[in-house]
Amino acid sequence: WYEQLHPQLKEKLDAFREEWGAPVEVSPVDGAVGRHGGSSRSRHNVDVWGSVQAVDVFPIGLVGHADAIRAVSLAKRVGFTGIGFYPHWRPQPGVHLDVRDDRPPGRPATWGGIRPDGKAMKYVSLQEAVDAL
Numbered sequence: 001w002y003e004q005l006h007p008q009l010k011e012k013l014d015a016f017r018e019e020w021g022a023p024v025e026v027s028p029v030d031g032a033v034g035r036h037g038g039s040s041r042s043r044h045n046v047d048v049w050g051s052v053q054a055v056d057v058f059p060i061g062l063v064g065h066a067d068a069i070r071a072v073s074l075a076k077r078v079g080f081t082g083i084g085f086y087p088h089w090r091p092q093p094g095v096h097l098d099v100r101d102d103r104p105p106g107r108p109a110t111w112g113g114i115r116p117d118g119k120a121m122k123y124v125s126l127q128e129a130v131d132a133l
Contacts, residue, residue: 001033001034001046001052004034004046004051004052005033005034005051005052005055006049006051006052006053006099008079008099009051009052009053009054009055009097009098009099012078012079012080012097012099013055013057013097015078015079016059016074016075016078016080016097019074019077019078020059020061020071020074022059022060022061023060024057024058024059024060025057025058025059025060026055026056026057026058027055027056027057027058027089027094029056031044032044032055032056033052033054033055033056034046034052042054043082043098043099043100053098053099053100054082054096054097054098054099055096055097055098056086056089056094056095056096056097057094057095057097058089058091058092058093058094058095059071059095062092062093062094062095063092063093064133065130065131065133067093068085068087068093068130068133069130071085071095072085072095072110072126072130075095075097075108076106076108079099079105079106080097080098080099080108081098081099081100081101081102081103081104081105081107081108081109082096082097082098082099082100082103082108082109082110083095083096083097083098083108083109083110083126084096084110084111084112084113084126084129085111085112085113085126085129085130086112086113086114086129087112087114087129087130087132087133088113088114088115088118088132093133110125110126111123111124111125111126111129112124112125112126112127112128112129112130112132113129114128114129114132
């Protein structure tokens, strides 16, 4: 998907990695970068957006609540306009990062995904997902 990554996504991912100060691994799950999704409005979907505008990542060393707060803060600071936090991803907590033109830098769309029963994903506020870690 590299050739189809939105230029701002590449730029902001590099800035995020540099600010994080450690490797930031891309999730190996199918669709974690780009995907063909018909009419799905996911920022991963090249069929709708014409480019990959989202990536799911594992910032190495993100293990606790303070790390989650730091990751979200860095994502905002480098200018991502869509930020999702998932404390129950494996092998560690993960972050969805995207670029979207309908949100200004500094005011990103935010959300979280938790698995309170260990199975079904429940979408919650970003803060609730961070606090679940």
